[in-house]
Amino acid sequence: LQMPSLYQRRQFPVALCIFQIMFILAFSLCAHFNEHALPDNKSKVYVNTDYPLFQDIHVMSLVGFGFLMAFLKRYGFAAVSMNLLLCAFVSQWAMLLRGFLSQEFRESWSFTISIEEIMIADLSCTPILISMGALIGRFTPMQFVVMGFIETAVCTAVEYLIITVMHCNDGGRSLVIHAFGAYFGLAVSRTARKVRMISKRGTIRVVGEDAFDDNSEDGIDHSELFSMIGTLFLWIFFPSFNAAVQEPEDARIRAVINTYLSMTSCTVITFMLTSLTDRQGRFNMIHIQSSTLAGGVAIGSVANAILQPWHSLLIGGIAAIISVFGHTHLQPRLRKSFLGVTDTCGVHNLHGLPGILSGVCSIIIVLVYDPSYYGDSLYQIYPYFAGGEKQGDRDKYDQALFQALAIIIVFVSATVAGLITGCILRCSCVNQMSDPTGAHAENADRAGFYYGLPQDVLWRSMEMQREIQMRYRDHESNEIY
Amino acid sequence: LQMPSLYQRRQFPVALCIFQIMFILAFSLCAHFNEHALPDNKSKVYVNTDYPLFQDIHVMSLVGFGFLMAFLKRYGFAAVSMNLLLCAFVSQWAMLLRGFLSQEFRESWSFTISIEEIMIADLSCTPILISMGALIGRFTPMQFVVMGFIETAVCTAVEYLIITVMHCNDGGRSLVIHAFGAYFGLAVSRTARKVRMISKRGTIRVVGEDAFDDNSEDGIDHSELFSMIGTLFLWIFFPSFNAAVQEPEDARIRAVINTYLSMTSCTVITFMLTSLTDRQGRFNMIHIQSSTLAGGVAIGSVANAILQPWHSLLIGGIAAIISVFGHTHLQPRLRKSFLGVTDTCGVHNLHGLPGILSGVCSIIIVLVYDPSYYGDSLYQIYPYFAGGEKQGDRDKYDQALFQALAIIIVFVSATVAGLITGCILRCSCVNQMSDPTGAHAENADRAGFYYGLPQDVLWRSMEMQREIQMRYRDHESNEIY
């Protein structure tokens, strides 16, 4: 109930300021434009070559993820604005990290910035936004910024290892972005959990209950509609996400079509399952908001490699089954088991499980498809296959082994890094929510919520619990009969 | 008041499951990628050739139509999510149908899938979304899925007849998409109506009343703002819609510019008329949300053919007059007359009348413009004109006759198919709302609303009536004086 100390109140702006000055210094020392952005360059590149794809991904990062997390009634604005801050913060840091890892930097101590670089930096924001989805409502801005700083570094290193060193095929980055972000977030959530109550009550939302709640005087809950804005923009631009860094152009076209097909199939199966898993055949909002997108995640790693349209439809359908199953059966058990992992937005079911599925698909596809289907394109999808420029010596069984190894590396590195990061974020030197659901919280008056935290982004225990209870109700007793 | 039967509760997911399995089987047998998406293709096609246009239409289908229908307070989430399901469901079915009708399928029993195909499949969702607009709030998900299945088949056949067989010019598809969707929906609404009360009370919304309602504690109604999200995205991307399937490139550029000009003029005239038709000069929300878009529909069929900018401005202005007239004078009479057609979102005034207007314009334009203006492009706009590759023998009077015939075919086929579909949807084997506004409804307790329907998408009679009454009030007594 005491006022936060000066240290607590000013820690966040001072940290941001130091980070931003560091970024500006690093850019001034090492970054320069690539040739296409320099005057008098003869080989002109047309701005609309990559730019529309970049803008699609930009809409996904800012509007899509931002509004997807806006479903918590008292947390919508905080979700959208923290999302914006993390995008701006992480994309600068990711550009630097990728520059430091580049061939050019090792040779000349400097690296280039182009439209492709800022597109990839935008992709690099995604794992942090996914991790944020698992933690939102329980972390302070300070904690999110520190987490973003660490996670970007680890994630970039893992991506470098898997794509550049191991030459695995993860075209749409389902493993290194989606699965990594989800398991990192869950591991942080496990270590940093202080809030026992939420892990007992859960955050399952049931559509039907709300609609008949006598207190909801103003009809449908608008927070859910804001969340649908996020869902729809992610749904629409997912083909761009998976196609962004594909080469050559025919792989890019395949990635667009396969992702689209996978998502249509996934959406139909999700509506089927959400009705089937409800006792009275009703729709569950959270399935529609999240599982309909699982098809795009599940196809990611293989969107450039699939040559039969119906394979994409099939993968989309399986993704929906896994994702809805995760929501209805796995998430409550994760919360209750010895693991005790709380997952606010259910990122495990939208990004974690479908990401792993995508890795498994990449093993199956490399084993099932004859390499000769791909002709010379083969070496752009699997660069280390025998006979290519890189003078690799892999056959399809070797490649499958490497794809399997990639899944394990992503899972282990994300979990370990997440656990360590969680420990760092629990250090008393970092601003934290101070036991908002403890015994004190019940009696805490208004002043009690000021712990040096930006107030709006403080998780308000009592209202949130009430909200959760209202939404939760008898969902767990809903079995299929 | 009894619980729904197992059949009623599980009908919807089982039907979806069967449809999706059928789709996957059909794709596995017949669909393959076109050459641009296959490896080792030498004639590389750049992904951004059609893809940005596709994404614009994608935003219109999902965000535009979804949120346009979100104005019903207790129905917003259902509208947005049913819209998503129908898009995913119909686009697969449309790809198959178009494939079956293709030349390639007749020759080789298989057809190709490319970015152009998925763009056209997205266009094919539009008539179903329009029909849904006429029916929303009164149909179950099961009914919508069955309707989507039938309507897509009929609509694809009619489009094939008018464009491919009869060689009419309907570049922006105003006749075969907008007019067809609207009249199909109205015909279904006529047959399937069970709800007398709503046909008496109507759904006219008046802006001014709401703003001064003492009960609206939280200021402006947010549902209306969500609806404006839909309006704006439709407004923005309408040029892409009309330009999507145009050829050659100069026709595409004309379609963009003409549509844009038509919409600006239509918007100004709509604001003029909405103020003029109100006794105190106020704006009517429903006019702004719907009639501002009529200009895009009305220019559709001729957007590729108009060569004078001011002709587009004129057509936009006329579209606004027809659309606002439809809202203020025609819709109440349609409801009250022996026809008794209820039109929840007023699709007749946004898509029906302007679609017919577009057909009429296409007759006038072909008569007024000298064919020599078009040079060789003539045969891409009117392929059967004398002298072209197709060895057609039409002069401009013949072509005008065919354009007139197209209007009649669309109107008759949509109405007849809609009436038949309405009868099918009234069969007792299909889940229906069971008389929600009847005498029982007043006394129905909570359990009374479970009739084997997804609860959220159940039309809640009492609240909706109250809402309608609140909005309706003294609008009908507003005359111009």
Place this chain on the structure above:
Amino acid sequence: LQMPSLYQRRQFPVALCIFQIMFILAFSLCAHFNEHALPDNKSKVYVNTDYPLFQDIHVMSLVGFGFLMAFLKRYGFAAVSMNLLLCAFVSQWAMLLRGFLSQEFRESWSFTISIEEIMIADLSCTPILISMGALIGRFTPMQFVVMGFIETAVCTAVEYLIITVMHCNDGGRSLVIHAFGAYFGLAVSRTARKVRMISKRGTIRVVGEDAFDDNSEDGIDHSELFSMIGTLFLWIFFPSFNAAVQEPEDARIRAVINTYLSMTSCTVITFMLTSLTDRQGRFNMIHIQSSTLAGGVAIGSVANAILQPWHSLLIGGIAAIISVFGHTHLQPRLRKSFLGVTDTCGVHNLHGLPGILSGVCSIIIVLVYDPSYYGDSLYQIYPYFAGGEKQGDRDKYDQALFQALAIIIVFVSATVAGLITGCILRCSCVNQMSDPTGAHAENADRAGFYYGLPQDVLWRSMEMQREIQMRYRDHESNEIY
């Protein structure tokens, strides 16, 4: 309390009708398509060359600016719909004005319309939307339309003078669009002010207060989330805005990258400062909604000229400092001082100050950068430098002088034109709000609000004051300590 007169009620639609008929006549006399939109043109231009950039700007104008102004609870719908009307109205007028000023018109009494023209017409809507931001809630639709008509004419003339006659570099149009729009709006606000009360109370909104307000039963205020939709779409597409009219292609690519970098840096510094300027380290919603965009405005004039990425980061950081400083220190003083300027949306801090900063940057850049860096591109950025096609004779000091002159011209012309326009709008022949906050307002019953104004767009004094008071509270006593 009397009914509005027929003149008052019908003034707005009659004026719109006259304007629209004038536009159609002018188009019919003077406008024709350019060669790329005409049939049988051999030098085909691909529709996606400029079209995706046009659509990005279109989204900014309609969704971005529309929703950014939707934060006033009782004014959201009016803001979004007036925004739509002004876009449609002004873009036609701007196309005509630019046509009349073109070389072609002087020679042949006619001008061309192409996709580039409608893109520039869309840019021309922006100053009017910015001015509207300063005035919203206090002006009638009639006043906005008249203002839009005058401002477009003045703004087009000023732009012609600065870009075409004086050959200044204002690539992203920060001076002639952003700064002009802001100072024009403020000058109109100064002249037209009738509402003393609002100038005393102000419109500062504090995030934290709302969240703990006992009356806000439904959690976070949704109006603020709608406003965030606007912010995010502006944030996302700002690179397109600054790149739209750049030439050659390398300048366009630079404009994209520099704008993106500037905005990321600006966003991080804004979050730092918003926390730092709050006593308890909380975030201020209005800073996040507006100052995060200042980086895009501040880089505008020099986005094509900057060759070092870190310069963009630096400018973005400075823009954030100026913008937040404007919100916290300048705006209250402007309101209270003898100037007495009310600025509803704080456009001075988002467009005015950063626009001037952009002009100052353009002076510094031209002095600091060696012209030889640009090679032949120099003459596309600074066309009158010695040695170019235009046979100019400027060195970098001359050019800096002209850039400085541009700032002064924009500031003076915007202020003078705004003051004169404000006087015109106070004429009794134009519909105005009739003293809604005067003594009568307190006792005014419902009928009292009908003064011949579209009711929804009437500024409702009492509710708005209460709203402002609720939001305002103890913000002014928040000092940094």
